[in-house]
Amino acid sequence: MDAPASLPPSSHPAGSLRELLAVAVPLALSTGSVSVAQVADRAFLARYDPAALAASMPAGMLQWAVLSPFLGVGMTVGTFVAQNAAAGHPGRAAAAVWQGVWAAVAAALCFAALVPLAGPLFEFAGHGPEVTRAEVSYFQTLCWGALPTAASFALSGFYAGRGRTSVVMAVNFAAALTNVGLDWLLIFGARLPGGIEVPAYGIAGAGAATALSFVVACGLYFFAMTRGAGRAIRIYHYARFDPAMMRRLLRTGLPTGLNMAADVAALTVFLFLVGRLGRNELAASTLAFNLNSLCFLPAIGLGHASTILVGHRIGEGRPHVAIRTGWLATAVGVAGMAVSGAIFVFAPGPLIDLYVGDGSSFTAGELAALWATAPALLKFVAAYSVFDVFAVVLGGAVRGAGDTVFPAVWTMFCAWGLMVVPTFWGVLGGETFGLPALGGGEWTGRDGVWWAWACCTAYIVAVGFGMTARYVGGKWRGMSVLEGDRQPEARAEAG
Template identity: 35%
Template sequence: VWQGAYVALFSGLLALLPAAFAGELFAFIGHDPAIRAAETDYFRILCYGTGPQVLSTAFSCFFSGRGQTWVVLAVNVVAISVNIICDYALIFGHWGLPELGIVGAAWATNIGLVVSALCFAVLFLGPRYRSEYATLRGWKPDIELLRRLLRFGGPNGVNFMLDIMAFTFFLFIVGRLGPIPLAATNLAFHINSLAFMPLIGCGIAVSTMVGQRLGRDQPDAAEYCTWSGLHLAMLYMGTMSLGYIVVPEFFLAPFGEEKDADFAAAYQIAVVLLRFVALYCVSDAAYMVFTATLKGAGDTRFVMWVSISLAWAIMVVPSFVALTYFDGGLYLIWSFGCAYICILGVAFYLRFRTGRWKSMRVIERADERE
């Protein structure tokens, strides 16, 4: 955990680099000037929250790795509640605070991240865990442990960063079609997060249980955990997919009223985009569960290289080429994104079926260390 905290400190400093060039980055993308200004401010401020975000993750893994997911849930509920309260105060200028709009939303997010990191740190350093796990003893930098952490966790972190980057470029490409297609795409992605966030929780649970079973030399039990997680994820995502197709208005209603001309145009496009989301939801479930198993076993390099390669080869580059050279439309671009997620699910299923992950260990057994 302490080595993860040092990684968080380094990550926070590293994130200052893209923050310094935010203006140039979004000028290169070429969105509408009004959108570009808001994007630049929002991105720059969010970069400042990278350190607390990674620190929160490092501390939370102490609890999730031990199966104390209720602690993680409680802290996240507190952090999200603080985020929402700060959103209300800073976006709209309540309680004597300035009305900051999207800048206020970014600062509210950072405040929530700081609260999350502080809550986890207080619990981790509390009397209970100090006496039971000696949480204060491992604070010194351990080069060997840090190297091992980076060996297995580094590819996972790089994968996450480049995955976010790929989808960000995808949004940049969509943004070149105009503000209405971009708004519709953002609507679809925000609604999909309702399904995706619980799926992340399912993936964390699977990864934790797989790691525990492999640590006990129970690969068959680890495989059973994977299939159980897949059944649960498929049931949930299948239900959400049905909702996106049958009652899309239920999911779109909280975002605005059709009386507004711009929202009405984005609304009609978003209804169609939700059908794309429904199509790839089940594959997304398979992707999350199988990658969770592979990551729990330590097969992080394979996950990283396959995810990066497929993201750019199937989603980003074809979308850019289709728009730039063939005047491709929004639905064609979304087809590439949908194909990417579907192929990801198949790729990681095939890797899972090889069974190579069953012989992997993130931490060697005690008899191997002696």
């Protein structure tokens, strides 16, 4: 049986390292299972066709960018659940979960309209006919998974927001295993027992595997909510559309979604620009970003834990305890990234081998280009990763209180001002903006990639500094997403 909705997120002392790890470790493993599935996607595709590997990142990032506003609403469900559960309002927490699901329905309608536009969109990117065909196929397949993807984020908030992160971990493990198994089956094809022949769908099979894994996740959450706390508070009773709660959720969640969208959209444009430098440069960047996402899992788990624990402390009226949690999570994350950064710098070979395998799917030129570029890109990752910890963990902490507007605005400014525009200038030339060329637009191949990744590093460093300043400023301590006035204790501390 699950615990009642109003219990604290763990049995450990509030603000302690043990409490942080009790919530963060399952979330890190949960996120890790999803990232492992994504890495498996890319690794399988690299062995199927290098063009599919190059196409998977831009197409996947575009889908994620468009989906981000809906995912931001879904992620904010956890904040609403945390604060309402801590304040003794489990019914309002349940209502927030279902409004997240209704937002996922809107996401499905949006993506259905995008399917016929995929062709012109990727042709405009100019990545070459082979890569473009793969991008269109992958993106269109992912579009049909928008509903279960967004809904799973909202449904997970019912458990994550109450600190029951082991449930989220179990569901994500099951979804990741489904994704990896279907990847192997649908990308390469197979003959199943009974003489059933499954064709090789290539990159479309990878997209279908991802979409179906989120269907599995939603099914498991729906089943889990018929038991424990879900049954105790009659969670299905709150499934109706609630305009007032939806407005509150959108007011807090849309800035988070726009934050994600600004980040992901900027990285998508960044990859589109890198793709104009050449297929080999795009493949190396895809590989580096995927390894980055895999090794960054502990920090992501810590960021999610900070959101949950800060939200719970705000709901209790004890924001002073949340301050300690934020710094503790940051210290743990920095220590972890120092280790992975050292591996990226001094031993990148075994990581790259995960994608290359025996090299049979690459030409000699492609293989040489990958080994010449990817290790250097991983050094950029090592350089910005510590600052990324501050951005993710402390940004998650202030969002747990409901402070979502500043992170969105600052991320958008840094992403486009420090990464996209300078990269655009370097790849296509300053004349586009009415500026002197000054060498811009003349960089090709690896020279262009070094410039692009330097811009990416500047962006992440700036976001890290901004989130740290916001956290230290302390304005978030007086915020809340609870209905009615703020907690008097929180208001007094903030003042």
